[in-house]
Structures are given as C-alpha cells and as structure tokens.
Amino acid sequence: MYNYRDMQVWKVSMQLFVDIHKxxxxxxxxxxxxxxxxxxRTALSIPSNISEGAGRKSTLDFLRFLDIANGSLSEFETQLxxxxxxxxxxxxxxxxxxxxxxxxxxxxxxxxxxxKIKSADIK
Numbered sequence: 001m002y003n004y005r006d007m008q009v010w011k012v013s014m015q016l017f018v019d020i021h022k023x024x025x026x027x028x029x030x031x032x033x034x035x036x037x038x039x040x041r042t043a044l045s046i047p048s049n050i051s052e053g054a055g056r057k058s059t060l061d062f063l064r065f066l067d068i069a070n071g072s073l074s075e076f077e078t079q080l081x082x083x084x085x086x087x088x089x090x091x092x093x094x095x096x097x098x099x100x101x102x103x104x105x106x107x108x109x110x111x112x113x114x115x116k117i118k119s120a121d122i123k
Contacts, residue, residue: 002062004054009105013047013069016098020076027088035086039079045072046102059113066113070106073099 004010020043024036046069053065077099084092 002054004051017043
C-alpha cells in the first residue's frame with residue numbers, strides 16, 4: 001500500500017478537479033446536468049483511481065488503477081475539447097498543458113512501479 005496523499009500525481013490531479021469544478025459552474029445553466037456534470041465526474045475519477053490503486057495490496061493492482069486513471073484523463077481531454085468547441089472553455093490550451101503534465105506524472109509513476117516489480121523478480 002502507498003500513501004497517495006504524498007504523491008505529486010494525486011495532488012496535481014486533485015487540483016485539476018477543483019479547478020474544472022469551479023470553471024464548469026460558469027457553463028450555461030442547461031449544461032449543468034450534462035457536459036459540466038460529466039466533466040466534473042471524469043475529472044474526479046482521475047485522483048479517485050490513483051488513490052484507490054494506492055490503497056490496494058499489490059503493486060500490480062496499483063498499476064491497473066493508474067491505467068484506468070490515464071484512460072479517464074483521455075476521456076476528460078475529449079470532454080474539454082467538446083466544451084471548447086461549444087465556446088464554453090476559451091482556456092482550453094492551458095488545460096491541455098496541465099493534462100500533458102499529469103500524463104507525464106502518471107507515466108513516470110508507472111515506469112517507477114514497473115521497475116520495482118522487475119527488480120523484485122530478479123532477487
């Protein structure tokens with residue numbers, strides 16, 4: 001088990017959720033139960049999967065949940081693009097940079113955990 005609260009990847013993903021949650025409150029009223037709600041749910045699933053994986057008993061389980069978090073990040077990116085195309089999110093490019101940074105953090109953690117597993121197999 002890992003302490004997800006100490007992980008930069010979890011902190012960055014939580015901040016992304018908080019920011020998009022606040023931003024989507026500005027979407028048109030008719031979008032609050034559609035695109036805005038979906039963006040919030042998807043954004044929250046990223047740190048949720050990281051924390052769930054960190055709480056599992058095996059590193060392999062953690063890797064599986066990191067893969068799910070990465071998939072949620074891709075889904076989130078698609079929803080952001082839809083919001084941008086509809087004119088709700090002019091700061092789309094700023095979010096893309098944050099997504100790329102978060103994807104890099106997830107990839108780095110996956111590499112580190114994979115190396116840990118490989119090292120344990122050698123011993």
